[in-house]
Amino acid sequence: MLRLRVPHSVTLHRPVPRFGVLFTALPVASRMNATHVLAALVVGIATGFVFAGLRVPLPAPPSLPGIVGIVGIYVGYRIVEATGVGFDLLSWLGLG
Known part of the structure; x- marks a missing residue:
């Protein structure tokens, strides 16, 4: 079984506030x-x-709906990141 080792000093998840505008939850470098x-x-x-x-x-994507879909993926990712909702799949699978 392959196990990834992460030093304890490395923080994988940062605390994110659950309120405010979407971009206020992003670090300054990501704005x-x-x-x-x-x-x-x-x-x-x-x-x-x-x-x-x-x-x-x-x-x-050669059409506008495909491009809008890509924008939707990005917005959905940022919403989940800003709200802190998520599921640790690797831990659930016993890999993390």
Whole structure:
């Protein structure tokens, strides 16, 4: 059986407040930065031009519902992270 060893000084879960706006529960480094969002948009547009120019398929869902689904996955992850709701699957399986 494979067991992962984590030093006791390593904290795997940080306490998260159960109130407030979603982004107040995120650490400062994780909060959105408009410059990073704009840079990501510009790089994404440039990458789209390159993929279209080379006539290769996009490495992303080709329709708006697929993209909205990806955004939904991200929002759901952040909600669970902010509320502290979760289940330790590895411990339940005896691996953690």
